[in-house]
Each structure stands twice: as structure tokens, then as C-alpha cells.
Amino acid sequence: MRFDSQQFRMSQPSPVRYKRVVLKLSGEVLREPGSRDSIHPEIVARIATQVAEAQKLGVELAIVIGGGNIWRGLAASHRGMDRTTADYMGMLATVINGLALMSALEAQGVPVRVQTAIEMQNVAEPFILRRATRHLELGRVVIFVAGTGNPFFSTDTTAALRAAEIGAQVILKATKVDGIYDSDPVKNPDAKRFSHITYTEALSRRLAVMDSTAFSLCMDNKMPIIVFDMNKPDNIRLAITGETVGTLVSDKPESTL
Numbered sequence: 631m632r633f634d635s636q637q638f639r640m641s642q643p644s645p646v647r648y649k650r651v652v653l654k655l656s657g658e659v660l661r662e663p664g665s666r667d668s669i670h671p672e673i674v675a676r677i678a679t680q681v682a683e684a685q686k687l688g689v690e691l692a693i694v695i696g697g698g699n700i701w702r703g704l705a706a707s708h709r710g711m712d713r714t715t716a717d718y719m720g721m722l723a724t725v726i727n728g729l730a731l732m733s734a735l736e737a738q739g740v741p742v743r744v745q746t747a748i749e750m751q752n753v754a755e756p757f758i759l760r761r762a763t764r765h766l767e768l769g770r771v772v773i774f775v776a777g778t779g780n781p782f783f784s785t786d787t788t789a790a791l792r793a794a795e796i797g798a799q800v801i802l803k804a805t806k807v808d809g810i811y812d813s814d815p816v817k818n819p820d821a822k823r824f825s826h827i828t829y830t831e832a833l834s835r836r837l838a839v840m841d842s843t844a845f846s847l848c849m850d851n852k853m854p855i856i857v858f859d860m861n862k863p864d865n866i867r868l869a870i871t872g873e874t875v876g877t878l879v880s881d882k883p884e885s886t887l
Contacts, residue, residue, distance in 0.1 A: 645687060649799060651690070656699075657695065658696070683864070691771050713782070714782075741770040
């Protein structure tokens, strides 16, 4: 029996803190550590399960996915490849990841639409803001692929841009660590993890939350960011319902939250 997300939202009270969110996934989260496979089907299925659970809460969920498990344009440009060409290859890698995630979500009965910033009619819909918004209103997960469609911009920037465009209330940035630290927790066992930090403090401490363009977009639009560990089951649902997960980056001091 397939899950009717629209009917569920109409018949159940919403326990979510954030009604419309953008989930930012790095391509690396689709790869098993130490494996040669760029995409691990079991990991993709686990991510799809978390997304499906969030969908059942009635949240309107858009996903921006990276391509670093397959190709990194910036790294290739440092090895002598033309940066524009390398970046377009990276955008195509995000399409592959987006289709893999779409397949896993559909296997769980979640309605999905993939929208691409680079037109490819036989693969995905073109990115059209009003169509994307309508999909979200109808309970469909929308996966944004191919970045912004322009070289020199990261998928972090894509997440910040799309979040502002669709009127999202928060960006959930899924990573391999459980938040933002004052120093590298791998190198420093005494590193302190922040439960909350302001944009200004993150900048002054030079903490690598997102690249500078993406972070500036979030700060200008007062878009909160929650950085959390994707490998812990149920973290997406916990973040959406307002539980303390990872690190919250916002324009408000912690005492005012």
C-alpha cells in the first residue's frame, strides 16, 4: 500500500517545527568509507528511509545533492583541467546521485520529482520555481540537481539559493560529523562542539560551515542552517521536529532562541 502524503497532511496535526526545508546532502554520504563504489545501494536506501519518515510528518522537503563521490570539479581544476569543464562534469555527477536517490525513495512509495538546472528532457524536469513549489505543496519530494547550472558555484551555494527561492525555513546540512567544532575534532580530541552559533561568530572564528558564497546568501536571507550527522538514524526527523541535533547556525544569540 502506497503512502498518500497529501492525504496524511490534511488529516493529521503537524508536529514539525519547520514546514518547508532544504536537505543538503554531500555526494560523499552515498559512498561506504573505504569502498571503491561511488554509490552504495544500502546507504542510499537508509537515507531514503529517513527522508520517507520526515515525509510522513507532513513536511515539504526539497533535497540538494552533491557529486563529490563521483567527481570534484575544483580538485580536477587543480590538476590542470579547465575549471569550467571540470565543474560541468561535477554537475552531471549530481544528476547521477539524484536519480539514485529518486529510485530509492520511489521504492518506498514516496512521490519524487527531479529538477535539473541543466536541461536534459529525457532525464529530469527543468528547474522551474513555480513547478517546484507546486510539487512541494502536493507532498512530493523535489530533488534539485546540476547545481545552479553555472560553473564556479558549489552545491552548498545551490542549497542556499534554492532555499531562498522556494521560501524554505531552514537548511539541513547533512555531514559525516555531528555538528560544528571550534577546531578539527579528528586532530584535537578536546575540540568543543557548538550547539548553536551565530553567523557573525562563525565568520569571526573562520569556521567552515559552508563556502563563502553560500554562507553569505544564508546570512543575508537570515536562513538558519542545522549541521548534523547523517549517519545517525532519525536525525532528519529530530531536526525537523525541533529537537536539538548537531549545530544550529542563525542570526539570533542562543539566549533568545
